[in-house]
Amino acid sequence: MNPRRQIGRQSRLGDPRVGDLRLLFGDLHNHSLLSDGRGNPDDAFRQLREAGLDVAALTDHASTPLERLAGLTLDDYPDAQALSIGRLAPRSIDDHAWKRTAKIADAYDVPGEFTALRGFEWTEPWLGHVNVWFSEEFLPVTTPGRICGLHDFLAEAETQALFGYNHPGREPGRFGDFEVPAPHPELARRMVALEVFNRTQDFLFEGYENGARSPIADCLDAGWRPGLIGCSDEHGRTYGLVGKGRTGLWSPAHTRAGVQEALLSRRTYATREVGLRLDATLDGVPMGSVLRTGRTATLEVDCASSSYLGDHAELQLLTGSRERADDGGIRVVHRSTARLGDVVQVTVPVPDDARWLVLRVADLDQPLGSPVPTEHPARGWALAYASPWFLA
Numbered sequence: 001m002n003p004r005r006q007i008g009r010q011s012r013l014g015d016p017r018v019g020d021l022r023l024l025f026g027d028l029h030n031h032s033l034l035s036d037g038r039g040n041p042d043d044a045f046r047q048l049r050e051a052g053l054d055v056a057a058l059t060d061h062a063s064t065p066l067e068r069l070a071g072l073t074l075d076d077y078p079d080a081q082a083l084s085i086g087r088l089a090p091r092s093i094d095d096h097a098w099k100r101t102a103k104i105a106d107a108y109d110v111p112g113e114f115t116a117l118r119g120f121e122w123t124e125p126w127l128g129h130v131n132v133w134f135s136e137e138f139l140p141v142t143t144p145g146r147i148c149g150l151h152d153f154l155a156e157a158e159t160q161a162l163f164g165y166n167h168p169g170r171e172p173g174r175f176g177d178f179e180v181p182a183p184h185p186e187l188a189r190r191m192v193a194l195e196v197f198n199r200t201q202d203f204l205f206e207g208y209e210n211g212a213r214s215p216i217a218d219c220l221d222a223g224w225r226p227g228l229i230g231c232s233d234e235h236g237r238t239y240g241l242v243g244k245g246r247t248g249l250w251s252p253a254h255t256r257a258g259v260q261e262a263l264l265s266r267r268t269y270a271t272r273e274v275g276l277r278l279d280a281t282l283d284g285v286p287m288g289s290v291l292r293t294g295r296t297a298t299l300e301v302d303c304a305s306s307s308y309l310g311d312h313a314e315l316q317l318l319t320g321s322r323e324r325a326d327d328g329g330i331r332v333v334h335r336s337t338a339r340l341g342d343v344v345q346v347t348v349p350v351p352d353d354a355r356w357l358v359l360r361v362a363d364l365d366q367p368l369g370s371p372v373p374t375e376h377p378a379r380g381w382a383l384a385y386a387s388p389w390f391l392a
Contacts, residue, residue: 026055051240164193169215197230197245
Protein backbone atom coordinates (compact mmCIF):
# COMPACT_ATOMS: atom_id res chain seq x y z
CA MET A 1 0.00 0.00 0.00
CA ASN A 2 1.16 3.53 -0.73
CA PRO A 3 1.00 5.30 2.67
CA ARG A 4 1.14 8.75 1.06
CA ARG A 5 -2.19 8.36 -0.66
CA GLN A 6 -5.30 8.11 1.52
CA ILE A 7 -8.64 7.15 0.01
CA GLY A 8 -11.38 9.65 0.81
CA ARG A 9 -14.30 8.82 3.06
CA GLN A 10 -16.89 10.66 0.96
CA SER A 11 -18.68 9.10 -1.99
CA ARG A 12 -18.64 10.99 -5.26
CA LEU A 13 -21.89 9.60 -6.62
CA GLY A 14 -24.93 11.67 -7.43
CA ASP A 15 -27.23 10.22 -4.75
CA PRO A 16 -28.16 13.19 -2.52
CA ARG A 17 -28.23 10.93 0.55
CA VAL A 18 -24.54 10.13 0.21
CA GLY A 19 -23.53 13.65 1.27
CA ASP A 20 -24.77 12.94 4.80
CA LEU A 21 -22.91 9.65 5.10
CA ARG A 22 -19.32 8.84 5.93
CA LEU A 23 -17.39 5.68 5.16
CA LEU A 24 -16.41 3.54 8.14
CA PHE A 25 -14.28 0.40 8.01
CA GLY A 26 -15.40 -2.40 10.29
CA ASP A 27 -14.84 -5.97 11.42
CA LEU A 28 -18.01 -7.35 13.00
CA HIS A 29 -16.96 -10.95 13.83
CA ASN A 30 -14.17 -11.75 16.30
CA HIS A 31 -13.54 -14.26 19.09
CA SER A 32 -11.53 -14.35 22.29
CA LEU A 33 -10.56 -16.74 25.06
CA LEU A 34 -14.03 -16.15 26.49
CA SER A 35 -15.08 -18.89 24.04
CA ASP A 36 -12.73 -20.80 21.72
CA GLY A 37 -10.38 -17.99 20.71
CA ARG A 38 -6.87 -17.45 22.01
CA GLY A 39 -6.87 -13.65 22.15
CA ASN A 40 -7.31 -11.63 25.31
CA PRO A 41 -10.64 -9.76 25.08
CA ASP A 42 -9.05 -6.81 26.87
CA ASP A 43 -6.63 -6.44 23.92
CA ALA A 44 -9.07 -6.98 21.06
CA PHE A 45 -10.61 -3.53 20.58
CA ARG A 46 -7.29 -1.75 21.07
CA GLN A 47 -5.63 -3.88 18.41
CA LEU A 48 -8.56 -3.51 16.02
CA ARG A 49 -8.45 0.27 16.36
CA GLU A 50 -4.67 0.31 15.91
CA ALA A 51 -5.17 -1.72 12.71
CA GLY A 52 -7.12 1.23 11.27
CA LEU A 53 -10.65 -0.06 11.79
CA ASP A 54 -13.39 2.36 12.83
CA VAL A 55 -15.93 -0.24 13.97
CA ALA A 56 -15.33 -3.60 15.65
CA ALA A 57 -17.29 -6.29 17.46
CA LEU A 58 -16.49 -9.16 19.79
CA THR A 59 -18.90 -12.01 19.02
CA ASP A 60 -17.89 -15.01 21.07
CA HIS A 61 -19.70 -18.30 20.63
CA ALA A 62 -23.03 -19.06 22.29
CA SER A 63 -23.37 -22.76 21.56
CA THR A 64 -25.05 -25.91 22.82
CA PRO A 65 -24.52 -26.19 26.60
CA LEU A 66 -22.05 -28.92 27.54
CA GLU A 67 -24.59 -30.69 29.73
CA ARG A 68 -26.86 -31.15 26.68
CA LEU A 69 -24.28 -32.51 24.24
CA ALA A 70 -24.24 -36.06 25.59
CA GLY A 71 -28.03 -36.21 25.38
CA LEU A 72 -28.30 -35.29 21.69
CA THR A 73 -30.00 -37.98 19.60
CA LEU A 74 -31.33 -38.62 16.12
CA ASP A 75 -34.51 -36.92 17.27
CA ASP A 76 -32.51 -33.70 16.94
CA TYR A 77 -30.73 -34.40 13.64
CA PRO A 78 -31.60 -35.99 10.29
CA ASP A 79 -28.86 -38.64 10.34
CA ALA A 80 -25.90 -39.99 12.27
CA GLN A 81 -23.37 -37.82 10.46
CA ALA A 82 -25.31 -34.67 11.30
CA LEU A 83 -25.57 -35.81 14.92
CA SER A 84 -21.81 -36.33 15.15
CA ILE A 85 -21.20 -32.83 13.80
CA GLY A 86 -23.77 -31.39 16.20
CA ARG A 87 -21.78 -32.77 19.12
CA LEU A 88 -18.74 -30.66 18.13
CA ALA A 89 -20.01 -27.50 19.77
CA PRO A 90 -17.21 -25.12 20.80
CA ARG A 91 -16.85 -23.64 24.26
CA SER A 92 -19.67 -21.20 24.93
CA ILE A 93 -19.89 -17.90 26.75
CA ASP A 94 -21.79 -17.68 30.03
CA ASP A 95 -23.47 -14.81 31.85
CA HIS A 96 -20.16 -13.62 33.32
CA ALA A 97 -18.47 -13.55 29.89
CA TRP A 98 -21.46 -11.73 28.36
CA LYS A 99 -21.32 -9.00 31.01
CA ARG A 100 -17.54 -8.75 30.75
CA THR A 101 -17.74 -8.25 26.99
CA ALA A 102 -20.21 -5.39 27.48
CA LYS A 103 -17.90 -3.73 30.00
CA ILE A 104 -14.90 -3.99 27.67
CA ALA A 105 -16.84 -2.69 24.65
CA ASP A 106 -18.20 0.25 26.64
CA ALA A 107 -14.69 1.17 27.77
CA TYR A 108 -13.40 1.35 24.17
CA ASP A 109 -16.45 2.92 22.54
CA VAL A 110 -15.70 6.59 21.78
CA PRO A 111 -18.45 8.28 19.71
CA GLY A 112 -16.93 10.02 16.71
CA GLU A 113 -13.66 8.08 16.98
CA PHE A 114 -14.19 4.35 17.44
CA THR A 115 -17.32 2.20 17.69
CA ALA A 116 -17.02 -0.93 19.83
CA LEU A 117 -19.86 -3.46 19.79
CA ARG A 118 -20.76 -6.48 21.85
CA GLY A 119 -22.43 -9.39 20.07
CA PHE A 120 -22.58 -13.16 20.12
CA GLU A 121 -22.34 -15.94 17.56
CA TRP A 122 -25.19 -18.45 17.89
CA THR A 123 -23.28 -21.59 17.01
CA GLU A 124 -24.95 -24.79 15.82
CA PRO A 125 -22.11 -26.90 14.37
CA TRP A 126 -24.21 -28.74 11.79
CA LEU A 127 -26.79 -26.08 10.92
CA GLY A 128 -24.74 -22.87 10.82
CA HIS A 129 -23.42 -19.90 12.77
CA VAL A 130 -25.33 -16.63 13.20
CA ASN A 131 -23.99 -13.33 14.52
CA VAL A 132 -26.33 -11.22 16.65
CA TRP A 133 -25.62 -7.57 17.42
CA PHE A 134 -27.46 -4.96 19.54
CA SER A 135 -29.16 -7.50 21.83
CA GLU A 136 -29.55 -7.13 25.58
CA GLU A 137 -29.12 -10.86 26.21
CA PHE A 138 -27.47 -13.81 24.48
CA LEU A 139 -28.96 -17.18 23.58
CA PRO A 140 -27.18 -20.54 23.63
CA VAL A 141 -28.41 -23.22 21.24
CA THR A 142 -31.71 -24.37 22.71
CA THR A 143 -32.98 -26.22 19.62
CA PRO A 144 -30.10 -28.41 18.37
CA GLY A 145 -30.39 -29.15 14.66
CA ARG A 146 -33.02 -26.45 14.20
CA ILE A 147 -32.83 -22.69 13.90
CA CYS A 148 -36.35 -22.02 15.20
CA GLY A 149 -35.12 -21.33 18.74
CA LEU A 150 -32.97 -18.45 17.55
CA HIS A 151 -35.70 -17.08 15.30
CA ASP A 152 -38.20 -17.16 18.19
CA PHE A 153 -35.68 -15.39 20.46
CA LEU A 154 -35.12 -12.63 17.92
CA ALA A 155 -38.81 -12.20 17.14
CA GLU A 156 -40.14 -12.31 20.69
CA ALA A 157 -37.38 -11.37 23.16
CA GLU A 158 -34.90 -9.17 21.23
CA THR A 159 -37.02 -7.13 18.85
CA GLN A 160 -34.29 -4.53 18.21
CA ALA A 161 -31.41 -6.92 17.61
CA LEU A 162 -29.83 -7.36 14.17
CA PHE A 163 -28.38 -10.60 12.86
CA GLY A 164 -26.46 -12.11 9.98
CA TYR A 165 -25.47 -15.50 8.57
CA ASN A 166 -21.77 -16.36 8.84
CA HIS A 167 -19.52 -18.28 6.39
CA PRO A 168 -22.63 -19.48 4.52
CA GLY A 169 -22.55 -22.98 3.09
CA ARG A 170 -19.65 -24.14 5.25
CA GLU A 171 -21.91 -26.11 7.60
CA PRO A 172 -23.90 -28.92 5.92
CA GLY A 173 -27.28 -27.84 7.31
CA ARG A 174 -27.05 -24.52 5.42
CA PHE A 175 -29.31 -22.68 7.88
CA GLY A 176 -32.24 -24.98 7.16
CA ASP A 177 -31.79 -24.39 3.42
CA PHE A 178 -31.91 -20.65 4.15
CA GLU A 179 -35.67 -20.78 4.62
CA VAL A 180 -37.29 -17.58 5.90
CA PRO A 181 -39.32 -18.64 8.98
CA ALA A 182 -43.03 -18.73 8.19
CA PRO A 183 -44.02 -17.72 11.76
CA HIS A 184 -41.71 -14.69 11.68
CA PRO A 185 -41.46 -13.21 8.17
CA GLU A 186 -40.76 -9.82 9.75
CA LEU A 187 -37.29 -11.06 10.68
CA ALA A 188 -36.20 -10.48 7.08
CA ARG A 189 -35.93 -6.75 7.88
CA ARG A 190 -33.40 -7.44 10.65
CA MET A 191 -31.36 -10.09 8.85
CA VAL A 192 -28.88 -7.46 7.70
CA ALA A 193 -25.65 -9.29 6.87
CA LEU A 194 -24.34 -12.22 4.87
CA GLU A 195 -20.61 -12.95 4.96
CA VAL A 196 -19.24 -13.28 1.45
CA PHE A 197 -15.71 -12.98 2.86
CA ASN A 198 -14.79 -14.87 6.02
CA ARG A 199 -11.14 -14.84 7.08
CA THR A 200 -9.36 -14.93 3.70
CA GLN A 201 -11.99 -16.98 1.86
CA ASP A 202 -14.48 -15.95 -0.82
CA PHE A 203 -17.78 -17.79 -0.26
CA LEU A 204 -19.42 -17.09 -3.62
CA PHE A 205 -19.03 -20.71 -4.76
CA GLU A 206 -18.65 -22.38 -1.36
CA GLY A 207 -19.48 -26.09 -1.65
CA TYR A 208 -19.45 -26.12 -5.45
CA GLU A 209 -16.87 -28.91 -5.54
CA ASN A 210 -19.38 -31.06 -3.62
CA GLY A 211 -22.27 -30.28 -5.94
CA ALA A 212 -23.84 -27.43 -3.97
CA ARG A 213 -25.18 -24.17 -5.41
CA SER A 214 -23.76 -20.84 -4.36
CA PRO A 215 -24.83 -20.14 -0.76
CA ILE A 216 -24.99 -16.44 -1.64
CA ALA A 217 -27.48 -17.18 -4.41
CA ASP A 218 -29.44 -19.65 -2.27
CA CYS A 219 -29.80 -17.16 0.58
CA LEU A 220 -30.94 -14.33 -1.68
CA ASP A 221 -33.21 -16.60 -3.72
CA ALA A 222 -34.87 -17.77 -0.49
CA GLY A 223 -36.14 -14.25 0.14
CA TRP A 224 -33.68 -12.88 2.67
CA ARG A 225 -32.43 -9.36 1.91
CA PRO A 226 -29.07 -9.01 3.67
CA GLY A 227 -26.25 -6.63 3.01
CA LEU A 228 -22.93 -8.26 2.10
CA ILE A 229 -20.05 -8.03 4.54
CA GLY A 230 -16.55 -9.36 5.15
CA CYS A 231 -15.20 -10.42 8.54
CA SER A 232 -11.93 -11.74 9.91
CA ASP A 233 -13.58 -14.27 12.28
CA GLU A 234 -10.39 -13.95 14.32
CA HIS A 235 -9.58 -16.79 16.75
CA GLY A 236 -5.92 -15.93 17.30
CA ARG A 237 -4.09 -13.48 19.51
CA THR A 238 -3.67 -10.73 16.91
CA TYR A 239 -6.69 -8.78 15.69
CA GLY A 240 -7.16 -6.74 12.51
CA LEU A 241 -4.74 -8.73 10.36
CA VAL A 242 -4.28 -7.61 6.76
CA GLY A 243 -5.80 -9.84 4.07
CA LYS A 244 -8.83 -11.00 6.04
CA GLY A 245 -12.41 -9.94 5.47
CA ARG A 246 -13.68 -6.55 6.53
CA THR A 247 -16.74 -4.39 5.91
CA GLY A 248 -17.26 -0.91 4.52
CA LEU A 249 -20.24 0.88 6.06
CA TRP A 250 -21.76 4.11 4.72
CA SER A 251 -22.97 5.47 8.05
CA PRO A 252 -24.84 8.64 9.09
CA ALA A 253 -22.71 8.90 12.25
CA HIS A 254 -19.64 7.33 13.80
CA THR A 255 -21.64 5.92 16.71
CA ARG A 256 -23.37 2.69 17.65
CA ALA A 257 -26.68 4.13 16.47
CA GLY A 258 -25.09 5.18 13.17
CA VAL A 259 -23.63 1.71 12.61
CA GLN A 260 -26.99 0.14 13.42
CA GLU A 261 -28.66 2.38 10.83
CA ALA A 262 -25.99 1.60 8.21
CA LEU A 263 -26.61 -2.13 8.69
CA LEU A 264 -30.39 -1.71 8.56
CA SER A 265 -30.10 0.28 5.33
CA ARG A 266 -27.76 -2.35 3.81
CA ARG A 267 -25.31 0.40 2.86
CA THR A 268 -22.40 -2.03 3.29
CA TYR A 269 -19.89 -3.83 1.13
CA ALA A 270 -17.45 -6.69 1.61
CA THR A 271 -13.73 -6.53 0.92
CA ARG A 272 -10.38 -7.98 1.96
CA GLU A 273 -8.46 -4.85 0.99
CA VAL A 274 -7.37 -2.30 3.59
CA GLY A 275 -8.94 1.08 2.91
CA LEU A 276 -10.84 0.11 -0.24
CA ARG A 277 -13.80 2.43 -0.93
CA LEU A 278 -16.82 1.18 -2.84
CA ASP A 279 -20.14 2.83 -3.56
CA ALA A 280 -22.55 2.02 -6.35
CA THR A 281 -25.99 2.93 -7.64
CA LEU A 282 -28.34 1.54 -10.27
CA ASP A 283 -30.46 4.27 -11.84
CA GLY A 284 -29.53 6.37 -8.81
CA VAL A 285 -30.70 3.72 -6.33
CA PRO A 286 -28.02 2.89 -3.71
CA MET A 287 -26.73 -0.63 -3.25
CA GLY A 288 -28.72 -2.50 -0.63
CA SER A 289 -32.00 -0.96 -1.78
CA VAL A 290 -35.09 -1.99 -3.72
CA LEU A 291 -34.82 -1.28 -7.44
CA ARG A 292 -37.72 -0.61 -9.78
CA THR A 293 -36.48 -0.43 -13.33
CA GLY A 294 -36.98 -1.62 -16.88
CA ARG A 295 -34.83 -3.82 -19.05
CA THR A 296 -31.71 -1.67 -18.66
CA ALA A 297 -30.26 0.54 -15.94
CA THR A 298 -27.32 2.88 -15.46
CA LEU A 299 -24.70 1.40 -13.16
CA GLU A 300 -22.51 4.00 -11.47
CA VAL A 301 -19.50 2.82 -9.48
CA ASP A 302 -17.03 4.66 -7.26
CA CYS A 303 -14.26 2.22 -6.30
CA ALA A 304 -10.77 3.17 -5.16
CA SER A 305 -7.93 1.73 -3.12
CA SER A 306 -4.47 3.08 -2.47
CA SER A 307 -3.12 -0.38 -3.34
CA TYR A 308 -4.82 -0.45 -6.74
CA LEU A 309 -5.22 3.24 -7.63
CA GLY A 310 -5.10 3.62 -11.41
CA ASP A 311 -5.21 -0.13 -11.98
CA HIS A 312 -7.98 -1.75 -13.97
CA ALA A 313 -10.55 -4.14 -12.55
CA GLU A 314 -13.57 -5.91 -13.98
CA LEU A 315 -17.09 -4.99 -12.92
CA GLN A 316 -19.24 -8.12 -12.85
CA LEU A 317 -22.98 -7.86 -12.28
CA LEU A 318 -24.33 -11.13 -10.85
CA THR A 319 -27.76 -12.64 -10.32
CA GLY A 320 -29.14 -16.09 -9.60
CA SER A 321 -29.41 -18.93 -12.09
CA ARG A 322 -32.10 -21.58 -11.78
CA GLU A 323 -31.88 -23.40 -15.10
CA ARG A 324 -28.29 -24.56 -15.55
CA ALA A 325 -26.70 -27.18 -13.32
CA ASP A 326 -23.08 -26.33 -14.03
CA ASP A 327 -22.86 -22.64 -13.08
CA GLY A 328 -23.10 -22.94 -9.30
CA GLY A 329 -26.33 -20.96 -9.21
CA ILE A 330 -24.65 -17.73 -10.37
CA ARG A 331 -24.90 -16.05 -13.76
CA VAL A 332 -23.16 -12.90 -14.92
CA VAL A 333 -25.39 -10.45 -16.76
CA HIS A 334 -22.73 -7.79 -17.42
CA ARG A 335 -18.95 -7.43 -17.50
CA SER A 336 -16.94 -4.29 -18.18
CA THR A 337 -13.56 -2.81 -17.32
CA ALA A 338 -13.11 0.08 -14.89
CA ARG A 339 -10.13 2.13 -13.84
CA LEU A 340 -10.01 2.18 -10.06
CA GLY A 341 -10.13 5.73 -8.76
CA ASP A 342 -12.50 6.90 -11.51
CA VAL A 343 -16.26 7.20 -11.22
CA VAL A 344 -17.61 4.85 -13.89
CA GLN A 345 -21.01 4.85 -15.58
CA VAL A 346 -22.20 2.01 -17.78
CA THR A 347 -25.54 0.75 -19.09
CA VAL A 348 -26.34 -2.76 -17.90
CA PRO A 349 -29.16 -5.22 -18.67
CA VAL A 350 -31.73 -6.10 -16.01
CA PRO A 351 -33.13 -9.59 -16.73
CA ASP A 352 -36.88 -9.97 -16.37
CA ASP A 353 -36.49 -12.94 -14.04
CA ALA A 354 -33.84 -11.40 -11.77
CA ARG A 355 -34.82 -11.12 -8.09
CA TRP A 356 -31.55 -9.46 -7.09
CA LEU A 357 -28.32 -8.09 -8.56
CA VAL A 358 -24.86 -8.01 -6.95
CA LEU A 359 -21.84 -6.03 -8.13
CA ARG A 360 -18.52 -7.90 -7.90
CA VAL A 361 -15.26 -5.99 -8.49
CA ALA A 362 -12.53 -8.40 -9.59
CA ASP A 363 -8.80 -8.40 -10.30
CA LEU A 364 -8.45 -10.73 -13.30
CA ASP A 365 -4.69 -10.99 -12.85
CA GLN A 366 -5.24 -13.13 -9.75
CA PRO A 367 -7.23 -16.40 -9.53
CA LEU A 368 -10.40 -16.54 -7.47
CA GLY A 369 -8.64 -18.74 -4.93
CA SER A 370 -11.31 -21.43 -4.45
CA PRO A 371 -13.09 -24.02 -6.63
CA VAL A 372 -15.17 -22.34 -9.33
CA PRO A 373 -17.20 -23.69 -12.26
CA THR A 374 -15.00 -24.16 -15.32
CA GLU A 375 -14.76 -21.03 -17.47
CA HIS A 376 -17.30 -19.23 -15.29
CA PRO A 377 -17.33 -15.49 -16.11
CA ALA A 378 -17.40 -14.60 -12.38
CA ARG A 379 -13.68 -15.23 -12.28
CA GLY A 380 -10.67 -13.48 -10.82
CA TRP A 381 -9.81 -12.38 -7.30
CA ALA A 382 -12.68 -10.44 -5.78
CA LEU A 383 -11.63 -7.04 -4.50
CA ALA A 384 -15.12 -6.26 -3.22
CA TYR A 385 -18.80 -7.12 -3.34
CA ALA A 386 -21.48 -4.45 -3.09
CA SER A 387 -24.68 -5.21 -1.19
CA PRO A 388 -27.46 -6.44 -3.50
CA TRP A 389 -30.13 -4.50 -5.28
CA PHE A 390 -33.44 -6.23 -4.70
CA LEU A 391 -35.81 -6.20 -7.65
CA ALA A 392 -39.37 -5.14 -6.87
